[in-house]
Amino acid sequence: MTAYMLSIGVQPTAGHARGGAWLAALYAAAARPAGAPEESIDLADVRRSLGGDQEAYARLIARYESKITGRLWKFTRDPQALEELAQESFVEAFLSLKSYRGEGPFISWLNRIATRVGYRHWKRQRQGRQMLPLEDWHGAVVNPSVGDDPVYAADQLHSLLAQLRPRDRLVLTLLYWEDCSVAEAAAQTGWSQTMVKVQAHRARKRLKLLLEKAGLLKDEGERQ
Amino acid sequence: MKEIDVFREMASRTTGDRPPDIHVTEQVLATLARRSAAPTELLWALTGASAALVGTAATLAILAVQAWQTWLDPITELFSLCYQVMP
Numbered sequence: 001m002t003a004y005m006l007s008i009g010v011q012p013t014a015g016h017a018r019g020g021a022w023l024a025a026l027y028a029a030a031a032r033p034a035g036a037p038e039e040s041i042d043l044a045d046v047r048r049s050l051g052g053d054q055e056a057y058a059r060l061i062a063r064y065e066s067k068i069t070g071r072l073w074k075f076t077r078d079p080q081a082l083e084e085l086a087q088e089s090f091v092e093a094f095l096s097l098k099s100y101r102g103e104g105p106f107i108s109w110l111n112r113i114a115t116r117v118g119y120r121h122w123k124r125q126r127q128g129r130q131m132l133p134l135e136d137w138h139g140a141v142v143n144p145s146v147g148d149d150p151v152y153a154a155d156q157l158h159s160l161l162a163q164l165r166p167r168d169r170l171v172l173t174l175l176y177w178e179d180c181s182v183a184e185a186a187a188q189t190g191w192s193q194t195m196v197k198v199q200a201h202r203a204r205k206r207l208k209l210l211l212e213k214a215g216l217l218k219d220e221g222e223r224q
Numbered sequence: 225m226k227e228i229d230v231f232r233e234m235a236s237r238t239t240g241d242r243p244p245d246i247h248v249t250e251q252v253l254a255t256l257a258r259r260s261a262a263p264t265e266l267l268w269a270l271t272g273a274s275a276a277l278v279g280t281a282a283t284l285a286i287l288a289v290q291a292w293q294t295w296l297d298p299i300t301e302l303f304s305l306c307y308q309v310m311p
Contacts (some may be wrong), residue, residue: 054253061249073243083246090252091259153237160234176228177235208227216230 042106050097057097061090064107068114074173075118077158085121089114108187115174115188122166163210168203175200 042063048056065086072085093113100109157177161169174185175196182200186193211217 054256057256058249058253061252062247065246065248069243069246073241079244079246082243083248083251086246086248087251087255090248091255094252094256148237150238150240153234154241157234157238172231176231177238204227207231211227211230217227 043102046097046100046102046106049094057094060106064110065090067107068110071111071114071178072118074177075121077155081121085114085117089117092117112188112190115170116190119166119170119189122169126166160210160214164203164206167199168206171196171199171203172207 042060045056045060049060068089069082069086072082072089076082076085089110093110096113100106161172164172170189171185174180174188175182180188182193182196185191185196189196191199208217
C-alpha cells in the first residue's frame with residue numbers, strides 16, 4: 001500500500017500505514033458535507049484529480065462506488081466480475097475525466113461509462129454462455145414462494161435476459177428495469193433516441209417470442 | 225398479459241436484491257499508478273529489444289562474411305582455371 005501511494009505521489013501517514021484507518025478517513029472525506037451542493041464538490045474533486053491529486057479521485061470513487069456497483073449489478077451476477085467491472089469503469093472514467101465539463105451530475109456521467117463497460121462485458125460473454133432451461137423461469141414466475149425471493153428473482157431475470165442479444169438486453173434493462181426515459185437511455189448508450197425506440201421495438205418482439213417459448217406468455221385466445 | 229408486463233413483473237420481484245459490498249478504491253489507484261509507470265517500462269522494453277536486434281544483426285553479418293570467404297576462394301580459383309584452359 002505504502003509503495004504504490006508513494007509511486008502515485010500520495011504521502012503516506014501513520015494512518016495510511018494502518019490501512020483500514022486510511023480507508024475510513026477517505027470514506028469520511030468522501031461524504032458530502034451537509035448543505036454543500038453535490039455537483040460543486042464533485043467538480044472541485046474532478047479538477048483536483050486532473051491536477052494530479054490522487055486523493056481527490058479516491059474521494060470520488062468512495063462517494064460513488066456503491067451507486068456504480070448497483071448499476072453494474074444489472075450486468076453481472078458474479079461478485080468477482082462485478083469488482084472487475086467496477087474497477088474498469090473507474091479507470092476508464094479517470095482516463096476520460098477531461099471530457100467531464102460539469103454540465104450534468106457527475107453520477108450520470110459515471111453511469112454512462114459503467115453502462116458501456118457492462119455492455120462490453122455482455123458482448124464478451126455472448127459466446128460460450130450457459131443457458132438455463134426455460135422451465136426454470138416458468139417455475140420462478142408461477143411459484144409465488146420462490147418468486148418472492150428477490151435474489152432468486154434477479155437470477156431468473158438475468159437468465160432470461162441472457163438469452164437475448166446484448167443490444168436487446170441493454171435496451172430492455174434500461175427502459176423497463178431501470179425505468180429510464182428514451183432520452184436517458186439514449187444518453188446512457190450513446191445511441192440516438194430513434195435508435196433506442198427501434199431497438200426497443202425489436203427487443204420486445206424477441207422477448208415476446210422467448211416468453212411464449214417459456215410458457216410465460218399466454219396469447220389472447222387462450223386467456224378468454 | 226403483454227410481454228412487457230411480464231418483464232416488469234419479473235423486474236419488480238428483484239426489488240431488494242442488492243450487490244455485494246465491494247470497495248475498489250485501492251485497486252483503481254494501483255492500476256492508474258501502474259499505467260502512469262507504463263511508458264518508462266515500455267521505453268526499457270524497446271531499448272532491450274533494440275539491443276537484442278542489433279546484436280543478432282551483427283552476428284548474422286559476421287557469419288555471412290565468413291561464409292562468403294569460405295566459398296569465394298574456391299569459386300575464384302575455379303574461374304581462373306577455366307580462363308586459363310580456354311583457347
